[in-house]
Amino acid sequence: MAGFVDFEITWRADVFGGAPQESSAASFGTMGINFRARKATSEEEWQAALARLNCELPS
Numbered sequence: 471m472a473g474f475v476d477f478e479i480t481w482r483a484d485v486f487g488g489a490p491q492e493s494s495a496a497s498f499g500t501m502g503i504n505f506r507a508r509k510a511t512s513e514e515e516w517q518a519a520l521a522r523l524n525c526e527l528p529s
Contacts, residue, residue, distance in 0.1 A: 474507035475519040 485502030486495035510516035 473510070473516065473519075475510045475515060477507040478505060480504050480506055 481504040482501050484496075486492050486500060489495070510519060
C-alpha cells in the first residue's frame with residue numbers, strides 16, 4: 471500500500487513576493503503551500519480512494 475488519502479491544501483501564499491527571485495518564481499507560478507494527508511488504514515480504504523479518482527481524457 472502506498473500513497474495518502476484525505477489530501478488537502480490548508481494554506482497557500484506567494485512566498486517569493488519581495489524576494490530577489492520574485493520575477494523568476496512568478497514566471498513559473500510558484501506558490502508556497504501547507505498540506506495535510508494521512509496514510510490509509512487498510513487496503514480497502516486505499517482501494518476506495520483510488521476508485522474515487524477520475525482521470526478521464528477527452529478523445
